[in-house]
Structures are given as structure tokens and as C-alpha cells.
Amino acid sequence: MTAEHQLQAIAALNKSSSDPLRLRILRALSTDSFGVLELCDIFSAKQSGMSHHLKVLAKAGVVTTRREGNSIFYRRSLGNEHLPQGQLLASLFQVIDQLPLDDTVQARIQQVKQQRAEVARAFFNKHAEAFRAKQDLIATFDQYAESARDLLLKAQPQPSDQLLEIGSGSGEFLTLIHQHFKSITALDISEEMLEQAQQLSQQQKLNNIKFLLGDTQTAIKAHAQPNHIVCNMVLHHVPSPADVFIDSAALLKSGGSMVVTDLCHHDQAWAKENCGDLWLGFESEDLTRWANAAGLEENESLYLGLRNGFQIQIHRYEKPNTVLKSHVIN
Structure with a gap:
């Protein structure tokens, strides 16, 4: 990758992280992956707006997607720390992970996890x-x-x-x-x-x-x-x-x-x-x-x-x- 391409990648990364909601999304993705609708519930956002933010983050290489059946889940990118943009991304994650999510968001994340757990529990009780x-x-x-x-x-x-x-x-x-x-x-x-x-x-x-x-x-x-x-x-x-x-x-x-x-x-x-x-x-x-x-x-x-x-x-x-x-x- 040329120096010019690296500068473009760094600029895209900086642009993608210039929105407070996107930073909160990245913080929520620190140890979990979520679907679009789950993130809408967690942050009380409309699907169109959430999809836009995730598209910006994905285009900049800050998040990656993974298909689980018919659903798309988002998670944070690992990044290549041998490249300047990878080092910057790792530093960004390190900084935002020091900031706590507010109580409301944490409660909504727990609700999402509880809903997933209920699906699993119901399946095993039914099909034991x-x-x-x-x-x-x-x-x-x-x-x-x-x-x-x-x-x-x-x-x-x-x-x-x-x-x-x-x-x-x-x-x-x-x-x-x-x-x-x-x-x-x-x-x-x-x-x-x-x-x-x-x-x-x-x-x-x-x-x-x-x-x-x-x-x-x-x-x-x-x-x-x-x-x-x-x-x-x-x-x-x-x-x-x-x-x-x-x-x-x-x-x-x-x-x-x-x-x-x-x-x-x-x-x-x-x-x-x-x-x-x-x-x-x-x-x-x-x-x-x-x-x-x-x-x-x-x-x-x-x-x-x-x-x-x-x-x-x-x-x-x-x-x-x-x-x-x-x-x-x-």
C-alpha cells in the first residue's frame, strides 16, 4: 500500500469516527457483535439512520460484517497494526473503551442478550x-x-x-x-x-x-x-x-x-x-x-x-x- 493510499485510509477512519453516535456504537461492539435491528433498539435509532452509520464505519474498515443465516451482524475490525491506519484504529478502540456506556444503553444491551438467551433456552427445553x-x-x-x-x-x-x-x-x-x-x-x-x-x-x-x-x-x-x-x-x-x-x-x-x-x-x-x-x-x-x-x-x-x-x-x-x-x- 502506497503512502497516498495509507493517508486516504487514515482520513476515512478519522471521518468515520467524527460522529458521537458512531463512537458509542464502536464502544458497544467492544466485546459483542450486533445486528442492525439490535443496534436500533440499543440506541433508540431509526433503521435508516443506523444503517447509514454502519455503512460509513464499514467503508472505512472500522467494522466488519458477518452473515448469520438471514441476518448481518457487525463487529469491530481487528486492523493491521503493522500499518499506520491499523495503529490509529487500535488507539481509537483503546481510548473509547476507557469510557463507560451509560446505564440506559447497558440495560438495553442486556435486554438483547436476554432475548437471545430465551431463544436458546426455549429451543433446548422443547427439543431436549x-x-x-x-x-x-x-x-x-x-x-x-x-x-x-x-x-x-x-x-x-x-x-x-x-x-x-x-x-x-x-x-x-x-x-x-x-x-x-x-x-x-x-x-x-x-x-x-x-x-x-x-x-x-x-x-x-x-x-x-x-x-x-x-x-x-x-x-x-x-x-x-x-x-x-x-x-x-x-x-x-x-x-x-x-x-x-x-x-x-x-x-x-x-x-x-x-x-x-x-x-x-x-x-x-x-x-x-x-x-x-x-x-x-x-x-x-x-x-x-x-x-x-x-x-x-x-x-x-x-x-x-x-x-x-x-x-x-x-x-x-x-x-x-x-x-x-x-x-x-x-
Whole structure:
């Protein structure tokens, strides 16, 4: 890119960020992606006006779009920090992220997330019995379970360690890892799915499992303090994947690990209706960005290609051991 092209890009970036509402939109997109109508609700704006602002931001490369079924979602661009305009964009994000969103906007964002959560909860409560068959259309449990377990065990859990499984579903993964932990908390938003997990636990005589109905905020309120967290094929169902990382970092003990299994980004829109997916998988860079923003560090990753064209990604993140770090600093 020539110097002239870089100056033009910088000018476009400055122009796009000259409107206060656009800056507020960018602030709201710091850890989430939203559709046009969701942003209209959040900022009490008309669709035509919101579409114009998003078009200006997209043209300047400040936001990018991603199609989720029939909907277009907007998120902040990562930018290339090796280029001047990328450095300027990173500085802009750093500055606006220091400014809090007003209470009204925060409340509306929570309403949007609650609406998404209700959609997911209603789907799982309605399709609990048939969900395994629906999920198998994309990826069967056997295709990723052992790899997720092995990556979790690479963190070398101690016999006294506690594990939290986010979105335990009907409990199959519990049967693979129960013997490696002193206690496991199975967390799920669906009462029906949790009942299935309890029945399986009783049948398999798993005596170290606790069951908790709710989401990661419920686990925080319950004062859970796991050494390890596993989240298998769950993020594409949750209203805000970034929030799961934030909550997990808050829950994890220092030096703990988190294993995330999910789909790579795909364009199979039928998964939304048939499998209750809110998101069509993820770019690995998005998962890493959310993890890093929450204070977690990526340790190891692997990818599994499936014959049906889908691809599974499995990542292990670690929460830095602050005690060890403080000794090094001293």
C-alpha cells in the first residue's frame, strides 16, 4: 500500500469516527457483535439512520460484517497494526473503551442478550429429547469428545481439583472425565437437559457430580471456584460468547485452564432452525481475542475436519498464575 493510499485510509477512519453516535456504537461492539435491528433498539435509532452509520464505519474498515443465516451482524475490525491506519484504529478502540456506556444503553444491551438467551433456552427445553440427533447432523459427540478430554488432561489436573462443565447437556462428557476430578459441577440453562444428565449420572454411578441450573453468572453467584472449565459445543448457542470468557476468567482459580470446543465458522444457515444455533461457528481469531480480553492465554489448539464439510476447533486457555508472577517480579 502506497503512502497516498495509507493517508486516504487514515482520513476515512478519522471521518468515520467524527460522529458521537458512531463512537458509542464502536464502544458497544467492544466485546459483542450486533445486528442492525439490535443496534436500533440499543440506541433508540431509526433503521435508516443506523444503517447509514454502519455503512460509513464499514467503508472505512472500522467494522466488519458477518452473515448469520438471514441476518448481518457487525463487529469491530481487528486492523493491521503493522500499518499506520491499523495503529490509529487500535488507539481509537483503546481510548473509547476507557469510557463507560451509560446505564440506559447497558440495560438495553442486556435486554438483547436476554432475548437471545430465551431463544436458546426455549429451543433446548422443547427439543431436549431429540437434541442429540439434531446435533449429530453437524458433529457427533464421538468426533470431538476424546480430543477435548485429552486436551483437558494435558493441563495435568490434580486429584483434588474441581471442574466446571458449561453446557453439560445430557451429560455424556461427564462419563469420560469424572474419575480425574474430586468434584464436577454440571451447568446448563435447560432444566430438561440437566435432568437427562442427572439420570445418566445415576445410571453410571457418578458420585462426584453436582448439578446447577443456569448460566455462568449463576455459577459466579453460587461462588463456584473451579480449577478447570470445559465448554464443549456451547458457544454457538449462547447470546454473548465473549461474556462466557469473561465469566470463566472470573470463576477460574489462578493457574487454572479452560478448554473450548466449537465449530469453525461456516455458512450452513439451516443449523439455526434445526439445531438452535445463534452463531454459525467462529473464527479462531475471535475466540483468542475474547479469551485474551478476559485475561486468559491460549496454550494449545487442534482442528478436526469432518467429512460433511464442518470443522471443529478445540482450544485450551490458561489463567496466569498471579502468585508465581508476583514472585518473578519481586
